Amino acid sequence: MYLLNRILSTALVMLFSIGAFAQDKKKISLEDVFKSNTFSAKSVYGINWMNDGQYYSSLVRGANGSSVVKINVATGKVEQTLIDGAKIGVNFSSYSFNSDETKALIASSTERIYRRSSKSIYHLVDLATGEAQLLIDGAKIMYASLSPDNDKVAYVKDNNLFFVELASNKITQVTQDGKWNHIINGSADWVYEEEFSMAKAFDWSPDGKKLAFIRFDENDVPEFNMQTWGELYPQDYKFKYPKAGEKNAEVSIHVYDLASQKTINVNSGEEKDIYLPRIYWTSNSNTLAYLRLNRLQNQLDLLYANTATGDSKLVLQEKSDTYVDLNYNDNLYFLKDNKGFIRTSEQDGFKHIYHHEESGKLIRQVTSGKWEVSSMVGVDEKGKKIYFISTEASPLERNLYVINMDGKGKKILTPEKGTHSVNMSKDFKYYIGYHSDANSPSKVTLNHASGKQLQVLEDNQELKDKLKNFAISEKEFFDFKTVEGTSLNAYMIKPADFDPTKKYPVLMYVYGGPGSQNVTNSWGGTRDFWHHHLAAEGYIVVCVDNRGTGARGRDFKHSTYANLGKIEVEDQIAGAKHLGTLPYVDKGRIGIWGWSYGGYMSSLALMIGNDVFKSAIAVAPVTTWRYYDTIYTERYLQTPQLNAAGYDDNSPITHVNKLKGNLLLIHGTGDDNVHFQNAVDLVDALIKADKQFDSFYYPNRNHGISGGNTSWHLYNMMTDFIKNKL
Missing domain, CATH: 2.40.128 (Lipocalin)
Structure with a gap:
């Protein structure tokens, strides 16, 4: 009994000390986060x-x-x-x-x-x-690019491709048919830019004598009309946006020869309803490589085009029962002297590095294991080494490794826990390293290629000193198993004066889209500090990465294929139920919020999980995948014509009758990405179902809902909603 009393006394002293410690420090305020930018990190x-x-x-x-x-x-x-x-x-x-x-x-x-x-x-x-x-x-002008011989600059203007000779200022117009909402030359259309991460769509040949470019014929793509407000009469902004199942732009590849002033068309095959998302010059100016995807994105082809004739030949092909993710097959490096190429693929279930002959024949798989290569940093041909970032240590971590091109001698160069990214010198002797973890802002260093640190360029010491004055608890990582036995990664932010004998409300933060990842050991920035502000107000903030998210292999990521929303929401509900079993969580006050895909998830979770979630905030949500673009949506759901149930069964609009809790719906009317139409249709369905809810729109704001006083206003409103409804 004496020992028990002593333990209890010690625990009470510790709790009192923690409370006193927290009281000596400042609470994080909304003004700190959004007005004074107190926690902005330098780089x-x-x-x-x-x-x-x-x-x-x-x-x-x-x-x-x-x-x-x-x-x-x-x-x-x-x-x-x-x-x-x-x-x-x-x-x-x-x-x-x-x-x-x-x-x-x-x-x-x-x-x-x-x-x-x-x-x-x-x-x-x-x-x-x-x-x-x-x-x-x-x-x-757009995407000005110097020619390799330094005497010309190519650029895009008014949907046409040009180049100017610097000595004489003579301008040559390479294409003539460019026209807004009809034809684009040398620049990507909206959906390629958003979903294939490309904007510039032209490139000089290695000898500077040719220009390869992609042409987009948008004539048959439906227009989206987005009104802008502020004038006496609202203005119409119309742009081509192919929604799921609708017509895409017809895309073609062309090569302009400066000497002959002629353009040849690359023969990319008879099928025109395809994607041509990448062009690459090989080390030979007579050979242009390019990628071709079919409409359903379950077949990816690498082809070589003869730039004199336009003839193409197939070099490599990948097929999948689900989809071939371009983001996982986009690292393509052509070796000099026709020694082949290095690429990444997740064909064995995890994204890894492969070495091929120029013909496409596989030489070897360079990396392997149940972990992923996040990115290829560089290929040192002279030293026969490849530098890459991977998740080998943990799906939550990113570390720099080096490996010999023969697949031997793999070595970690950044063993410190956290998230590393690097900018490597051209001779592979040095790199600039960027390193952070969940509780430490970015540190920028100059390093030898061996990993040895030579100099600190930015340590964010000023921010670290500021943080010592605030009552902040560290982000805690944990995992739990769902009913089906799947282990999910998560993190938790507790109040700085956390008392395990109390019951706390919980706000879950979700994104959850295919291949995404929120639960990483990295510095979070502004949104994390808003979560810390909520923790200072007495809330626990939790984030769970559901099935379908990234860094855990193809099967985990592709498990949501053809049925977006179903198992992701099941996992978020499982996360909330797990939290409800913890002695310090008030299971009657669990809320969820998210933005974009996360807004889709939070609204759907509130409806389907109406016995688990009390409140939800949905910012700029997709409410039906029928309204989203072709490339993203069809990659994961096929077309609405082929898979109507996949589009409708897990739309929040379908489940409005299940709404019991408190919903705050927020959208920008100028959102060119997830259109305001999504919010309008959900609101209409909620009205028909006689459901009360809160909503707010931001005039002319895009998907990021920012600019001027906007972020301050937005997060103030969300904070008030959480305090009133959770």
Whole structure:
């Protein structure tokens, strides 16, 4: 009994000390997160390695404008200002060098279009003289690219492809038929940009004598009409957006020969309802490689095109009973001297590296195991090594490894727990490392290729010192098993003064889409600090990565195929039920929120899990996959014509009659991605079902719902809803 009393006394003292410790520190306020940006982390931007490997350049933004400086790897000191924006009178936001580092293209007055597309004013800077040449009389152009021989710049303007000869300023218009909402040359359409992560759709040949480009014929693609507000009469913004099952753009590949001024068409096959998402020049300017996907995305082909005749031959093919994920097959590196190519594929169930002969014949699988290669960092042909980031240590971690091209000698270079990304020098002697974990902001370092740290470029010590003044608990990782026995990864943020004898409400945060991942050992940023604010107000915040998410192999990811929403929501409900068994959780006050796919998940979970979830916030949700785009939706669900049940059975609109709890629905009227139409139809269905709910729209805001005072307003409103309804 004495021992028990002593243990209890010690525990009470510890709890009192923790409480007192928390009270001595500040609570995180909404103002800290969204007004003063107290927790903004610093980084090192715009780093480009110089050719000799002994220097790298960096973009510096200062009070007097932007500049590019040259830094000595050995000393870590700035040795030269390569581009001085103040001197040339240009406040630029990005830059790129030509191959021999004598010139640079700088972009200014950049105007965003969609997620990855933009147009800018470009200058060509002579690095020897510092003189800047304004291109195209200051007209805004897209994707300006220097030719390998340094005397021409290719670009896209008004849906056509051009190039300008720098010595004479002579402009050659390569294509003539470009027209808004009809034909695009050299730039991606909306759905390719969003779902295939591409915007620029042209490239110079290695010898600078040819331009390969992709042409999009959008004539038969249905238009989406998005009204914008603010004028006396609302304005219509119409753009081509192929919804699931509808017509895509007809896509073709072309090669323009500068000498003959002729364009040849690449023969990509008789079937026209296909995707051509990538073009690559091989080391030979007479051979263009490209990828071809069928409409259902369950067959991926790699082909070579003869750029003199346009004839194509099949080099490699992958098929799947579900889908072949381009994101997992997009690392394609052609070796010099026709020694083949290196690529990634998840054909054995996990994304790994493969080495092929030029003909496509497999030489060997370079990496293997029940873990994934997240990305290929670089191929050192001289040293016969491949550098890559992988999840071998854990699906929650990302580490840098090196392996010999023969598949031997694999070594971890960044053993520290957390998430690593790197920018490697061209000679593979050094790299810039970016490292964070769930409770430590990014640290940027200069490292030898062996992994040895040479210099700290940014340690975010100022932010770390600030954090010491706030009552913040560490993010805790855990896993649990569902009824079916599947183990799911999760994290939890508790109040800093957490008392295990109390009962706390829980807010779950979800995204949950195919191949995504929220539960990682990495620094979270603004949204995490909003969660910390909620923890300071007495809530526990939890995130669960359901089946269908990434980093755990093809079977885990593809388990949601043809039936999006079903097992993902089952897993979120299982997560909530698991939390409800914990002694410190009030199982009657569990809520869920999410954005985009997460908004789809949170609204559906509230309806199907009406006995588990009390409240939900759905921000910019898909409410029926019939309204979303072809490439993303059909990859996972096939077309509505082939799989109507997959589209309708797990739509929140189908389940409105089950709503019992509190729903807050939020959407931007200017959302070009997940259209406001999704919210309108869900609202209409809820009204018909006689269900009360809260909703809010943000005029003209896009999918990110940001700009000006918007984020502050949005998170204030969501915080009030949680306090009132949870």
